[in-house]
């Protein structure tokens with residue numbers, strides 16, 4: 771069963787004081803900045819956040835945002851499906867000065883005003899996890915760029931395994 775939509779805007783400081791757990795999903799089509807890196811915006815992000823206050827009374831939010839997305843493989847230029855996972859462990863602070871005081875294990879989440887846009891937070895965190903050069907793990911380049919195989923009679927000449935098979939066959 772699909773989870774409920776993630777609330778768009780919440781008071782994160784209050785959520786931390788209340789120790790709220792917020793789960794939900796966001797459709798990729800709603801995250802247009804993230805979408806600009808993707809082949810299409812089908813699918814959704816599953817978000818699981820825990821708000822709380824630690825023993826030093828620092829308000830924090832931690833959790834994960836996961837999504838399956840498609841980018842363009844930079845070797846073969848075909849779509850490649852990537853599993854993104856953003857892990858968050860953030861100290862909620864009012865300004866940059868307070869951000870500098872945070873223990874190192876927190877990333878600063880600077881909030882101004884009573885409400886914060888959770889979708890924007892999730893989108894920024896996911897963009898940070900995007901690979902610089904998306905590629906298939908076992909990408910077989912289907913073009914003749916680089917080491918072009920020798921022309922052979924028939925067959926799929928771009929497939930290096932076929933070329934190997936032919937080389938082996940010639941030895942016999």
Ligand SMILES: [Zn+2]
Nearest residue numbers: 843846906909
């Ligand atoms: Zn590829």
